[in-house]
Amino acid sequence: MLIVAGTLYVDPAERDVYLASCVEAVRAARSAPGCVDFAVSADLVEPGRINVYERRESDEQLLAFRGSGPTDEQAAAILGAEVHKFRISGVEAP
Numbered sequence: 001m002l003i004v005a006g007t008l009y010v011d012p013a014e015r016d017v018y019l020a021s022c023v024e025a026v027r028a029a030r031s032a033p034g035c036v037d038f039a040v041s042a043d044l045v046e047p048g049r050i051n052v053y054e055r056r057e058s059d060e061q062l063l064a065f066r067g068s069g070p071t072d073e074q075a076a077a078i079l080g081a082e083v084h085k086f087r088i089s090g091v092e093a094p
Contacts, residue, residue: 002062004054006083012047018077019050034061052083
């Protein structure tokens with residue numbers, strides 16, 4: 001199991017526009033083979049921050065989906081990013 005999680009930073013005045021441009025990508029990600037969960041959402045405290053969270057069953061499935069990547073327009077809107085991939089060896093109840 002893999003988790004890809006982190007933050008993107010965009011112009012606070014453009015965050016809603018950026019998020020609206022992600023709707024179809026979120027739908028596509030969630031229906032892609034191996035996707036357990038996928039979310040892109042506005043941070044509740046920082047106006048230019050977007051939180052990303054993704055769970056995948058395997059590297060191969062992650063890479064197959066990632067092949068398309070963000071549009072040129074989305075990539076240009078990202079002012080900064082800190083996103084990491086985590087390998088999960090076990091899952092427990094909190």
